[in-house]
Amino acid sequence: MNLTLENLSKIIGGQLNGDGKIEIVRLANLETAKTGEISFVEKSEFSEHAQKTRASCLIVPENFNIELPCASINVKNPKLGFAKISEIIHAPERKIGIHKTAQIAENVKLGVGVYIGAFVSIGKTSSVGKGTQIQDGSRIGANVSIGENCFIRANAVVYDNVSIGNNVILHAGTVVGADGFGFVRDAEKYFKFPQIGTVVIEDDVEIGANTCIDRGALGETRIGRGTKIDNLVQIAHNVRIGDRVIIAAQTGISGSTVIEDDCIIGGQVGMGDHARVLKGAVIGSQAGVLPGKIVRSGVWWGTPVQPLDEYKRQNAHLKGISRLKEELKALKKQLDDLKNKPGN
């Protein structure tokens, strides 16, 4: 397919103003875009940059009525249109073939068009779906199922018996399926509680670099369809995460906690075990959710987590304590004066 404005405009369902034959080679920032590049404008406030742009085309909102020095495509959500075009113009490179150094055990099923990079190892009876790319140095255990069109980036590790869907991206250094953290103590030492469950990662999930997703103790840890997880996140055993959940970097979710569909979790959030975050809840960065807590939909903040409004009010109160002290002192003085008046 030619990357003409005519084609791109159709793909994002927009209305083109300008020469549909113009070809686009790259996406760029509004401030730096040059000829052959496309950028976008989210709101009319950025019109000054837009008016000066040297891009070949800008994606603009439907009600955008500022004259531009280039072609434009009107759509409802320009940033979304830009993202959709990116998937076409900047689709990650796909290779085909099995590197001569790769170590693939017996009874491994490889789909058509897979790429298995240098120094990759794949354990016995595993399967890799068509078009999936397993990059250099990654470790795929035994009896692992990986779907189609996945990207397993360099040096990622998938332990035995894990199941991964289609169109999943695991970034470099991510570890899926390590033992959960469970021990039972007797007088002398800790015994390992069995960590013999599995991890299921559904379709369209992306998992950041050096993130850890532990296997279930006896059951499974599950990451729902379309969920996106950032770098250095910890997902403990038996956690269940719903569909289309966003989890920012360095957040940690303790064992058996459930996060329902469409939640947004900030960075460095900590959740105790057996908590439940209900559909669509938003939890601000660095918040702390106590074990067993149920977090209803709405926006939550702080440790222990509370509704954002309450958090703000409490913070305002906190700032007000010193004034409270002064008022109390003044009141005391008045009362003393009153008591010392003749007649009291």
Added chain:
Amino acid sequence: MNLTLENLSKIIGGQLNGDGKIEIVRLANLETAKTGEISFVEKSEFSEHAQKTRASCLIVPENFNIELPCASINVKNPKLGFAKISEIIHAPERKIGIHKTAQIAENVKLGVGVYIGAFVSIGKTSSVGKGTQIQDGSRIGANVSIGENCFIRANAVVYDNVSIGNNVILHAGTVVGADGFGFVRDAEKYFKFPQIGTVVIEDDVEIGANTCIDRGALGETRIGRGTKIDNLVQIAHNVRIGDRVIIAAQTGISGSTVIEDDCIIGGQVGMGDHARVLKGAVIGSQAGVLPGKIVRSGVWWGTPVQPLDEYKRQNAHLKGISRLKEELKALKKQLDDLKNKPGN
């Protein structure tokens, strides 16, 4: 050994009710256990699930007197018994041999029954004790000592001169012995303070995925016997951690801090340098310990860390500030009324 109930019952020192000849193939959750599987009941509250179980055997508390549809083993601590049985039934697979791709330098000593996986490298004069499993892509530096029956999981990295005891588990991506974070500044730039010490990991330690344990600056960083560390934990240079300490995910311990035996540290806890946590202390998740602080035994919470009771009281006070404000306002009003009364 046959995994009969008779044998298993002996191993965990329990009293068997039922057919000792029944063989067990797998551990399972109480809710999902089927024929050939064993599960456990911690308290009588779960008796409903127990009464309906399809497991072949349940491990139950000593005082458990509910009739069951299967065999049972009475022990003092059923969860502990379950963990002990797991070590037998679900012992991780051990391989033997040296993969043809492994790169082993000169003067490396390998014990009998070791497994060295694909693409592993081991530096000169290192030693690996009998039965130890070093999985694919792991890097063992020079002059490293690793004891017997360890599991070094895929892509773990051990720097030069580190010492690891027996029965140690390092999970995937863990880094042991990287340089500590110490610099000295002059006007123009930072110079690296020497990070030439070592790390000693004692017997029976388990370390989670992508955790980092830095080497001592001049001396050593030490992890005591039987200590269990979760994923993504940071242990800085010269930290000393005692025996049987539990450290949950994403906690960070700054340089030279000491954690004595039998402490339990929650997730995402941060400890400043040169702090000392005394034997048996428990520190809640997300707590912050200031540099140099001594944390006595007991339960601690919050930032800066305080005894749990105080933390709760303070949190309650915080919630009460708005009422305090209102009371103060009412008092003002009363005082004004009083002052305005004729005669005052």
Added chain:
Amino acid sequence: MNLTLENLSKIIGGQLNGDGKIEIVRLANLETAKTGEISFVEKSEFSEHAQKTRASCLIVPENFNIELPCASINVKNPKLGFAKISEIIHAPERKIGIHKTAQIAENVKLGVGVYIGAFVSIGKTSSVGKGTQIQDGSRIGANVSIGENCFIRANAVVYDNVSIGNNVILHAGTVVGADGFGFVRDAEKYFKFPQIGTVVIEDDVEIGANTCIDRGALGETRIGRGTKIDNLVQIAHNVRIGDRVIIAAQTGISGSTVIEDDCIIGGQVGMGDHARVLKGAVIGSQAGVLPGKIVRSGVWWGTPVQPLDEYKRQNAHLKGISRLKEELKALKKQLDDLKNKPGN
């Protein structure tokens, strides 16, 4: 060069007292140093250890006038002198050559004296400057530029198109250039916002183990000259970090945030997106910086971040709430008494 006291003294610009012919083989702690070793004393308070030392030489402050049982070198900043000597005596081992297992793509430029370890892969059109050491299992993408005398430790991963300066250290497991975390939602699912920018790491930067530095979305993520970053740190897309910045372990910096030169950031700090930390600011561990916040120079603490003085005052107020409550109660009582007096 012989490591004699005469030579070492010259290198650190100090004044030697003692036999300049003595040779030093190792740096050590003051408490443990033996013959052939050198240590340092920062202040006169440690004089007791100094007087008993068995070291061959101590580096001491200029005004140090305690008699020692060994040679000494007087300098303005003994710790700095010690660090400078460490760079000579304990310079990390440099190897030369390309391991037979390394996979180097076409059109890769390798400088003289480079070391490429076992199981390393380097993508096409990348370049590695002279003397640089790329250790076992590291992954260098395509079109990556790495300067001179760098150390890329085992199993580090550098994605395509990243640029790394001279004298840079990447510790084991570090990931540079993974996709930033940016998605655009429509009704049904999240689309990936383009993450096609790059990372630029300037000269003299050190980055700890398992740290993640994401590539810019459209532009670049930049780490300034001489900056030092600890383990398990998250640097998001389009972050710009100035020169000589210190960032301790497990800190996370969200997208497009700017940290100017000479800042010091503690461990487990979280910064929202589009914040700006002005030159020389110091931010205490576990602090939280809100999105868009400008942090002026000075010392900052807490969540949301505030000047240390205010933080301390607020914490003191917090402790005082219970007294406030009691005072208010007493005042009420007095007022009631007054009101109930005959005549009121």
